[in-house]
Amino acid sequence: DAGVTQSPTHLIKTRGQxxxxxxxxxxxxxxxxxxxxALGQGPQFIFQYYEEEERQRGxxxxxxxxxxxxxxxxxxxxxxxxxGDSALYLCASSSQxxxxxxxxxxxxxxxxx
Amino acid sequence: xxxVTQLGSHVSVSEGALVLLRCNYSSSxxxxxxxxxxxxxxxxxxLLKYTSAATxxxxxxxxxxxxxxxxxxxxxTKPSAHMSDAAEYFCAVSDxxxxxxxxxGAGTTVTVRA
Numbered sequence: 001d002a003g004v005t006q007s008p009t010h011l012i013k014t015r016g017q018x019x020x021x022x023x024x025x026x027x028x029x030x031x032x033x034x035x036x037x038a039l040g041q042g043p044q045f046i047f048q049y050y051e052e053e054e055r056q057r058g059x060x061x062x063x064x065x066x067x068x069x070x071x072x073x074x075x076x077x078x079x080x081x082x083x084g085d086s087a088l089y090l091c092a093s094s095s096q097x098x099x100x101x102x103x104x105x106x107x108x109x110x111x112x113x
Numbered sequence: 114x115x116x117v118t119q120l121g122s123h124v125s126v127s128e129g130a131l132v133l134l135r136c137n138y139s140s141s142x143x144x145x146x147x148x149x150x151x152x153x154x155x156x157x158x159x160l161l162k163y164t165s166a167a168t169x170x171x172x173x174x175x176x177x178x179x180x181x182x183x184x185x186x187x188x189x190t191k192p193s194a195h196m197s198d199a200a201e202y203f204c205a206v207s208d209x210x211x212x213x214x215x216x217x218g219a220g221t222t223v224t225v226r227a
Contacts, residue, residue, distance in 0.1 A: 004156070033213070033214065035215075040220075042203055042205075042218055042219050042220050043157070045214035045216070056214055092157075101159050102215060104156035107156050
């Protein structure tokens with residue numbers, strides 16, 4: 001039973017570029033959340049997708065956008081990259097319900113030069 | 114908005130000693146609470162969760178946590194530390210209904226001395 005898979009594992013971009021990160025949820029899960037984890041900090045919630053719609057959003061600018069596909073996989077897009085966007089981006093999947101635990105992938109390490 | 118505070122950014126214990134990691138939440142209504150562990154260059158792994166069924170929650174790898182409403186705490190313990198317990202630990206909270214996100218504490222790094 002595959003868990004949450006993310007690609008790519010590492011990515012290097014320069015300021016102003018755009019990036020797309022991908023996530024496949026754990027089998028049986030229909031909800032995908034994205035988090036940003038800066039070095040030495042806890043993960044910060046970016047947004048959550050359910051039924052192909054953004055259900056909830058954290059305090060992130062519109063440069064951060066996403067998508068969920070009919071097979072529940074998801075993408076995170078970041079436009080006009082800033083140095084401060086350098087972080088580990090984590091995808092988590094879960095079943096419907098606030099008490100359902102979120103299962104995390106190993107993340108994509110994004111470095112902005 | 115729900116939040117959690119983890120007391121102590123670093124904890125150092127001897128192998129075989131008690132591990133105690135502290136987490137306090139801010140809410141008048143008991144939320145859902147979780148402990149996650151993160152090993153270097155990996156994602157987060159769920160250790161245990163509290164969803165109001167029982168105040169003492171047992172998790173994986175010998176960890177357990179006790180929910181204390183009077184203290185708004187959810188501290189994580191393990192009776193005997195192993196070298197493999199060296200990692201970063203995060204306490205997280207989510208609201209009851211309507212708020213689906215996890216809000217994480219700043220994390221506690223555990224080192225285990227031989």
